[in-house]
Amino acid sequence: AQSVTQPDIHITVSEGASLELRCNYSYGATPYLFWYVQSPGQGLQLLLKYFSGDTLVQGIKGFEAEFKRSQSSFNLRKPSVHWSDAAEYFCAVGATGNTPLVFGKGTRLSVIA
């Protein structure tokens, strides 16, 4: 069965600092991988996705993520965090066909001045 682990429940970074959010997945075949962001009281917004090809994917808002098959990881990065990036971040894994997405438990990002 698919599973997603986000080891960090809460991360605090200073504005302008770099950010890396960790995501590890378990899946038998090549997965489809996603990062979503959720601001308080809002729905989930897709940041980026990986299906195949180049293992470094670019997303919106200056985010990128790197797929590392050997480590079963899909970590999210941003070189310089802005206060507006404070939100909850969810990693998810999917597959072809009718298989639902499996979400990690999320990482809450706080940004301090």
Added chain:
Amino acid sequence: DAMVIQNPRYQVTQFGKPVTLSCSQTLNHNVMYWYQQKSSQAPKLLFHYYDKDFNNEADTPDNFQSRRPNTSFCFLDIRSPGLGDAAMYLCATRERQGQETQYFGPGTRLLVL
């Protein structure tokens, strides 16, 4: 812009009083999902429609029902809300044959008094 719309954004109901949440989409996607998300938790899939085919998750309570009268609309009915049903309810869509990406609406926050 094509999008997923949820109404209302906030819903207050009384314990045991039936409530209906609605979702509409202009993406013309074949698959629609309903998730329940409680505070500081990942979204939990309740059920989904693949066209008109209804797929219920095994642990979704019988108290939750859904209707999809056409491609654009999907409804979540809670027959007898309990205090434990207070949550954010998220609707999402996906193309039947695409890249497995789910697009989320802004959610409906349900409060049960």
